[in-house]
Amino acid sequence: MQTLERARRAWIALALPAMGWFASTRPREATPEVLRQPPVLRNTSSVPGIVEVTLTAAPARLRLLPGGPLVNVYAYNGSIPGPTIDVREGDSVIIHFRNQLPEPTTVHWHGVHLPADADGSPLYPIAAGTAHDYRFRLGAGSAGTYWYHPHPDRRSGFQIAMGLFGGLIVRAPNDPLAAAGIPDKLLILSDNRFDSTGAVAFPDPKSIQASIDVENGREGNVLFVNGQVMPTIPIRRGEVQRWRVVNASAGRVYRLALAGQRLVQVGTDGGLFEHPVDVPDVMVANSERVEFLIRGTGEPEHGAALEDLPYDRYMPQTRPADWDKTRELLTLHYTDEPSVRPPEIPSVLRPIPAFDTTHVAAHRVIVMSQGMIDGRQMDMQRVDIRSHVGATEIWTIQNVVGMDHPFHLHGFHFQILDRGGVPEPIRGWKDTGNVPKHSSIRIAVRFDDYPGKWMYHCHILEHEDEGMMGILQLR
C-alpha cells in the first residue's frame, strides 16, 4: 500500500526564477576599539529624588560604519544609541522630550511600569516639531535594565532602524552585585543594513526583500554593540563583569555564548533573578534584556568572542541561507595587567514572590498568527481585552504559525508559568516572552494600578507595524 501511495503522489517539477533572494553578505571590519558606554543623560534637577532630563529626537548625520561616510540618521541627542537614562528606584523622572523629526513619534519606556499616558504608546503621538513631558515614578523593586524607543503607529520599524533607541537603567539601593564590587556595562545589540553608498537601506516596497522583511523582521548584515562593530572589552584576570544586554534589533534574535566560559545569568527584563544561574548560552529575543556575569579566566593577551549562535526562528519560506552561521559581536580581551582578587558572587540576589493565582479574574487565550493577534489586525479605535485594576490574570499565548513571535505586554511585568507545558525553572520579571513556532507559553500578570489602554504585541517591529497588536483596557 505504501508503494502505491507513493506512486500516486505527484512529484512536481517546478521551475522557479533564480533564487537570488537568499543571497546574503556579511561584511565585517574588525576594529580594535574598546566598547564605549553611551553618554549618561545629565540630570538638571538639584532636588533629591527628582531626575529631570532633556531628550531630543532629530535628524542627524553620523558615521555608522567604521571608515564609512556620514549618513542620514535619526538620533536621540545626536548619538546612536541615545544617551543612557541612569536612575534609581524611588526616583521621579521628568523627561522633557522634543520631537524635531519630520514626522510624529513617541517614546516608549520599554518595560517600565508607569501611567498609561506616559507609556509612549501609539495612542499618544507627539507631532513633528512639538514637545512633551513624560513623567513617571520608579517604584521599589523596579531596578533593572530597560530601554526606550519610538512606538508610533506603523513607523516603529523605520524610526528604530534610523537610529532611535537608548538604554534606561534603574538601580536598586541594595544591589547585591554592586555591593560585591562587580562593575556593570550596558551592551545594546542592534543590526542594520546599508546600501552601496553606506546609507541605511530599506527595500523597495514591491521587492522580494520587502516581503522577506515583513516575515522575518528587517535583519541587517552588520551587527553593532552600542553602535560599534566588533569592539573589544578588556578584562583582568580574576575580574568579574556584569553585562546588561538589550536586544534592540527589529527581527534578529541573539543566542549569546562566550567562547571558553559559561555564563552566569543573574537577571532578565525586569531585573535580577532570585539566584544566579549557570548557563552555556542565553537567548535574547527582540526587546528582551538579560544580565549575566563573565569572568576574567582566560589566558592573558588572548581574546574570546561573544558569539551569536544559530537559532532557527524562521519560516522556511523566508529563512536566510546563512541562518546557521555563528556570528561574532565583540571580543573579550584578557589583559596582562596584574590579576585582581575575584569578588565573591552572591548566591542570593533578591526575593521574587510568585503571583498568588488562587483567585484569577480571567484565563485568556491570545493567538498569534502571521501578522495577526486573535485573527485580527490592530484597530486603534477597538478594545480587544477589557479588565480592571487589581485583577490577576493567566494568559496562554499561543503561536499557531511556523516562526517565533516575541510577545510584549506594555506597562506590567508578568511571570512565565510554563513554556509548552514545561514549568519555567527560573522566576523572573518579564515584559517580553518569546513564543517559539507552534507552541505556547502561559503567563501570570497582575494589573496593580494604572488604568487606561495598554498595548500587547509581537515585538518583531515589522509585525507590530503591520498591526500584530491588540489593546487591553483597564478600568
Next chain:
Amino acid sequence: MTHGRGKSAYAMLAVVAISGTMLVAARAATPAIASSPTERDGIAADPAVLLGRYLVITHACGGCHGGNEEDPSAPGWLVGERAPDQQFLIGPCAVTPGAQPCFHTHPRNLTPDNETGLGRFTERQIFNALRYGLRPEDTPDVKITSNTPGEGNYPLHPHMLAPPMPWPSWRHMPDNELRAIAAYLKRGLKPVTNKVPESEGPPDFWASEYQEMPQLKMGPLQPAPFPTVNERGPGGK
C-alpha cells in the same frame, strides 16, 4: 496492494515547468461510492458534518493528510504527516536529486488540535483556504469578496497553501460543500496532537506562482459554458 474501486488515478497532479510558471492540473474525483451518510450514521450528527465527511472521503483528503484515502477509522486519519515519506519534494529536485530549487512541503494536521492542527482557525478561515488557497493562519477571519489582492479583504500579499494541495480545482465546489468540509474538520474530528513541519516555499509563499498561472487565476473561476468543443451538448453533437 489492491486499492479498490478504481480510484488510482485520483489526485494525480500533472505539473509542467514552463519558464518560471507552474501549471497544475488535477483530475476530478471518481463517482461517489458511499451510501447516504445520513442513513448510515444516524440522526444525531449535524448534516453539514456528515456532508463534509462524505466530501473528505470522496476527495481522498486522507491520501495525503494521513491515515487512508477513504477510511475514517484508519489510524492517523487526517492527522497530517507522520513520517518523512509522506512529504513532497517540489522543484527540479523531484526529478534530479540535488537540483535546485528544492522545497519540502508537508501535509498538515487537519484535526482540530489547538496548537498543531486547525483548532484555532475558524470555519470561515478554512473555507477561505479551500476557496482561495489562502493559508488560514495568515488570513484574517473575514468574508472575502474579491480575488484581487488588496481588495474585498483579499490580502495584499497573499500566503498560499503549498503545492500539491489541489485547491485550484476544489475551489470550484459550491459554498455549502466547502463549508461542510470545514464543519467536518472542526466539529466532526477529535483533536490529535501531531506537529507537522512547516512547508517550505518561495518567500512570497507561492503567491507569484499562482498569480502567474494564466489559466488558474486566483479565486473563483467560472468554467467555460457548457458545452465546449470537447463536450457533447444536449443534442448529442
